[in-house]
Amino acid sequence: MRGDSASMKVLRPATADEAVRMYARAPKALPVAGGTDVMVLWNAGLLNGRVVLDLWGVEEWRKIRVRKDGILIGALATHARLREHPAIREKFPLLSEACATVGAEQIQNRGTIGGNVANASPAGDTFPALAVYEAVVHVASAKGRRTLPLSQVFAGVKKTALAPGELIEAIFLPMLPRRPDRRVFRKVGQRAAQTISKTVGAAVLFLNKDGTVEELRVAFGSVAPTVRRLRAAEDALKGRLLTAASAEEACGLIERDISPIDDMRSTREYRLRVTRNILRAFLWS
Amino acid sequence: MIKLKVNGRTRTFKGAPFTRLIDVLREELGLTGTKEGCGEGECGACTVLVDGAAVCSCLIPVCQADGASVETVESLGTPEKLGALQEGFLKEGGAQCGICTPGMLMSATGWLRRGGGADAASLRCAIAGNLCRCTGYQHIIDSVVSSVKGRKRARR
Numbered sequence: 001m002r003g004d005s006a007s008m009k010v011l012r013p014a015t016a017d018e019a020v021r022m023y024a025r026a027p028k029a030l031p032v033a034g035g036t037d038v039m040v041l042w043n044a045g046l047l048n049g050r051v052v053l054d055l056w057g058v059e060e061w062r063k064i065r066v067r068k069d070g071i072l073i074g075a076l077a078t079h080a081r082l083r084e085h086p087a088i089r090e091k092f093p094l095l096s097e098a099c100a101t102v103g104a105e106q107i108q109n110r111g112t113i114g115g116n117v118a119n120a121s122p123a124g125d126t127f128p129a130l131a132v133y134e135a136v137v138h139v140a141s142a143k144g145r146r147t148l149p150l151s152q153v154f155a156g157v158k159k160t161a162l163a164p165g166e167l168i169e170a171i172f173l174p175m176l177p178r179r180p181d182r183r184v185f186r187k188v189g190q191r192a193a194q195t196i197s198k199t200v201g202a203a204v205l206f207l208n209k210d211g212t213v214e215e216l217r218v219a220f221g222s223v224a225p226t227v228r229r230l231r232a233a234e235d236a237l238k239g240r241l242l243t244a245a246s247a248e249e250a251c252g253l254i255e256r257d258i259s260p261i262d263d264m265r266s267t268r269e270y271r272l273r274v275t276r277n278i279l280r281a282f283l284w285s
Numbered sequence: 286m287i288k289l290k291v292n293g294r295t296r297t298f299k300g301a302p303f304t305r306l307i308d309v310l311r312e313e314l315g316l317t318g319t320k321e322g323c324g325e326g327e328c329g330a331c332t333v334l335v336d337g338a339a340v341c342s343c344l345i346p347v348c349q350a351d352g353a354s355v356e357t358v359e360s361l362g363t364p365e366k367l368g369a370l371q372e373g374f375l376k377e378g379g380a381q382c383g384i385c386t387p388g389m390l391m392s393a394t395g396w397l398r399r400g401g402g403a404d405a406a407s408l409r410c411a412i413a414g415n416l417c418r419c420t421g422y423q424h425i426i427d428s429v430v431s432s433v434k435g436r437k438r439a440r441r
């Protein structure tokens with residue numbers, strides 16, 4: 001069975017207000033942003049007969065606003081724009097780097113940050129960067145607006161904590177206190193492009209003047225049902241010098257926070273080992 | 286009613302708004318240069334430019350292209366007068382079975398339009414979303430490089 005366009009009813013809001021009002025009236029509607037997740041399912045005939053809430057025309061959700069306290073990224077900002085946006089490249093380079101690895105050019109030109117988050121795949125490539133930057137998700141419904149820390153948005157594999165009628169309107173990245181001393185983004189998949197991550201990680205490191213760790217923030221995706229900060233490793237290194245031994249100790253703690261599985265793309269053992277290798281190389285090389 | 290500019294001509298579409306762009310192009314407008322390989326965004330055979338950006342026409346409901354400008358492989362040249370990129374593919378053997386070729390041509394067009402050049406590493410990245418089961422890619426890279434060089438020579 002293929003997608004049957006005649007079976008679909010399409011709602012086409014032009015403003016955010018219209019979008020949340022239409023969604024309130026049709027709570028079973030399926031939001032579509034860039035469609036790079038939705039259309040794959042639709043083409044396979046899995047979404048026939050649905051009402052679709054086409055968000056693509058909501059111009060105000062395309063905006064990227066650079067403020068003193070952070071950058072507010074409209075939910076409809078595409079990976080291609082985030083990959084190239086000068087202020088994001090400067091202040092939040094891990095996000096630009098991550099967006100540049102989502103699918104390939106065609107997917108980056110359509111896929112949105114809001115769609116990536118709402119889809120809540122364990123392998124969403126922007127999530128480690130968003131977790132490290134402690135992103136705040138702005139949500140809107142006909143009843144009003146609220147914000148959630150990224151860590152509270154994901155409820156499980158492909159599940160979010162959005163209530164019925166809620167849409168993601170923006171993602172806020174608070175400015176870091178200063179430029180990190182080190183950062184890394186690594187995605188490991190079957191090939192360099194158009195690939196689903198076996199493991200994907202992002203980290204920033206702030207060092208004290210004496211070389212001890214002031215703060216480490218590190219997050220990995222594809223190694224648990226949702227993106228995870230490696231809190232045990234982060235805490236273990238606080239205030240300590242980075243040495244071969246302390247880095248190894250941190251690498252030994254990753255299973256406190258992640259629990260990779262065997263699946264068609266990789267094995268638990270491979271994912272653990274590569275995740276450890278990425279962390280070790282970042283901390284001590 | 287949905288209005289598109291396709292290869293410079295204004296077209297209207299009165300069918301179901303969730304019809305895929307590729308189906309409107311091929312079946313309503315008879316522009317069969319655009320191919321469907323996978324229907325999943327993986328292969329890039331269906332690549333067209335929408336407002337100048339390379340996208341998979343199999344992943345776009347036509348209502349999302351309302352008011353947009355769409356360019357397909359048919360815009361690049363005619364059998365009598367091929368475009369520079371097409372000449373490059375002919376000269377360097379960039380096409381074998383040809384199924385991937387329209388998509389390759391459109392990805393390369395999008396890349397060159399964005400100011401991309403002929404450096405092979407970034408070209409490989411620009412066409413990473415296009416699969417080819419025949420050429421092994423090197424001839425495709427050579428084709429684009431050759432057309433860029435040809436164009437520079439023509440300008441001199």
Ligand SMILES: Cc1cc2nc3c(=O)[nH]c(=O)nc-3n(C[C@H](O)[C@H](O)[C@H](O)COP(=O)(O)OP(=O)(O)OC[C@H]3O[C@@H](n4cnc5c(N)ncnc54)[C@H](O)[C@@H]3O)c2cc1C
Pocket residue numbers: 030031032033034035036037038039040055075101102103104107110111112113114115116117118119123124125126166167168169194195196197325326327
């Ligand atoms: C070939 C291919 C390769 C891919 N490669 C990658 C990859 O490497 N890494 C990766 O992370 N992803 C990848 N993806 C998945 C996808 O491209 C991304 O998740 C993308 O960011 C989705 O955004 P979208 O706007 O296209 O979402 P859509 O398909 O429009 O929507 C996705 C989901 O989110 C919901 N939704 C969308 N916007 C909102 C909103 N504002 N509020 C509430 N709900 C919303 C929809 O209802 C749907 O459930 C790939 C997809 C394809 C087809």
Ligand code: FES
Pocket residue numbers: 320321322323324325326327328329330331332341342343344
């Ligand atoms: S047919 Fe669209 S990407 Fe394969």
Ligand code: FES
Pocket residue numbers: 379380381382383384385386416417418419420
């Ligand atoms: S020439 Fe046959 S798939 Fe590329």
